[in-house]
Amino acid sequence: MKSFKPKQFRQQFPLVVNNEGNRLPVNGSSQISSSLPLVYFDNGATTQKPNCVIDSYHSFYQTTNANVHRASHTLSVKATTAFEHARNSIKTFINAKSNKEIIWTKGTTESINLLAMSLGRKILTHGDEIILAVSEHHANIVPWQLIAEQTGAMIKIVELDAMGRVCLPAFEQLLNSKTKVFCCAHISNVIAKINPINELIQKAKSVGAITIIDGAQAVAHFPIDVQALDCDFYVFSAHKMFGPTGVGVLYGKQALLETMPPYQAGGEMISKVSFNKPTTFNDLPFKFEAGTPNIAGVVAFSKAIEFISAYDAKQLCDYEKQLTIHCYQALQNLTVFSKKIVKFIVPGLPDIPVISFTLNGHHNHDIATALDSYGIAIRSGHHCAMPLMEYLNISGCLRISLAAYNTFEEINYFIDCLKKILTQESDASLTFTNKRDVNEQASAMIITQFAMVKSWDTRHRQIMLLGKQLHRLDKNMRNEQTLISGCESLAWLVSQKNSQGIFNFQADSDAKIIRGLLVIVLAAFNGKTAVQIQEFDIESYFKSLGLIQHLSPSRGNGILAIVEKIKKIAL
Ligand code: PLP
Secondary structure (H helix, E strand, O other): OOOOHHHHOOOOOOEEEEOOEEEOOOHHHHHHOOOOEEEEEEEOOOOOOOOHHHHHHHHHHOOOOOOOOOOOHHHHHHHHHHHHHHHHHHHHHHHOEEEEEEEEOOOOHHHHHEEEEHHHHHHOOOOOOEEOOOOOOOOOOOOHHHHHHHHHEEEEEOOOOOOOOOOOHHHHHHHOEEEEEEEEEOOOOOOOOOOOOHOOOOHHHOOOOEEEEOOOOOOOOOOOOOOHHHHOOEEEEHHHHHOOOOOOEEEEEEHHHHHHHOOOOOOOEEOOOOOOOOOEOOOHHHHOOOOOOOOHHHHHHHHHHHHHHHEOOOHHHHHHHHHHHHHHHHHOOOOOOEEEOEEEEEOOOOOOOOOEEEOOOOOHHHHHHHHHHOOOEEEEOOOOOOHHHHHHOOOEEEEEEEEEEEOOOHHHHHHHHHHHHHHHHHOOOOOOOOOOOOOHHHHHHHHHHHHOOOOOEEEEEEEEHHHHOOOOHHHOOOOOOOOOOOOOEEEEEEEEEEEOOOOEEEEEEOHHHHOOOOOOHHHHHOOOHHHHHOOOOHHHHHHHHHOHHHOHHHHHHHHHHHHHHHHHHOO
């Protein structure tokens, strides 16, 4: 067993640290002379990969590549051995009873879809009940909604206790003889508190319900023993625990898997196929693995398991805990103009290094975009948990998710940058141009002003300042009719056409960055006729501003959705 040494551990992740120990430049930093460090705080979405996982791909395709289970030639045997060895590693890692209980999938999402479509279709009938927690990821909501619609089953929602964990008494009240499935995250990807999973599983079992645990966030942070948990199914993704994308696991008790019909059909999952007799299916686990699997990915995943299992788990967990406490307290103590500003979405320190919060008076997307210009990657939005956002009565939040390769210095840098952003944001003396009506903002003038600055972070500041010049729409004009769909943040657009056929658009958004981008878009289209609007080369305009390439795809798509809507109105 290797002792966990943070510096040495970090050195294994080339995207985070290059061989000399210098951090790699990312994002806006490519535009400026001195490169910014990458601070990767989005590990809850996916972790970076250690060298052994990256090397495994290279080595597999150079020495082992063949299809599995199909041929008797030596290379296929070699590939199959590596593939099945990986299954055995996972079996040991989560303490399953047999390799037959480990099904390879694309990830947590596919594992849950498999269960909903195979098991759900088999056992659910009209009036049956499925219990989900309000804090579930969409991956653990939508498949059940689809199957409920197909079978006539109903979804019941269990709420949370004051600390953000699934509320046991509320759960007990929902349980009855109609409860057929209970599907719950071991830990929510937003709340980051360990749910009382043992009690939940036992209570669900007492009414004969099938128990499915979404371990996507849990498995990356502490050891899982599926036999001790005694759940029926446990699902997770490789990419959140230093493994590759496109590989996931469905653990299921053998007796239950045996009773379930196949999910997808094709090669490898069959025993005998005939046009004259019914097709028969392969044994477990192959019955659920139709087609050629992600062989190289599965083998690389076993390297990630070997990598992480080599370290003293307690030391690694302790380090993550220290990072969490440091970051949590720094956020808690953060003051801007002597005012505390951070609001955690639930009270108390999280159980895994995932911290979700909002900042009073600031839009989450604005903060995440501003941090990105300092090289800091954090997540903002609904985190694929829209019902949870609704339950907490927030439109979204910011989420920092750490891994064992993160450092105290990175957290300090993040806090410093955040403070800088928040104080600059409040600095009323910063002005880009004189306050004026957007109608008068000529696109040429914006291009000229943008041309004078080279770096993305200065451009980003300018966009934010432009946002301050946007005339806000009246509240009653921000409604369903004026809402622009396809935008990550809320954005509204209204239009007027005068007797000469000249258009005037007004727009608004709840995010400052989008308000700034709206000024730029409106400057291009306001005061133009329908023909001029159609003919305006928006791509060149954005290009000359050096804009689209720096926006996240979702934000870029949001801006393009606004342009689309303007063009549609002009038509
Ligand atoms: N469940 C939880 C709790 C998650 O955090 C995630 C991903 O963030 C998922 C499910 C979906 O995982 P994947 O996208 O790997 O299928």
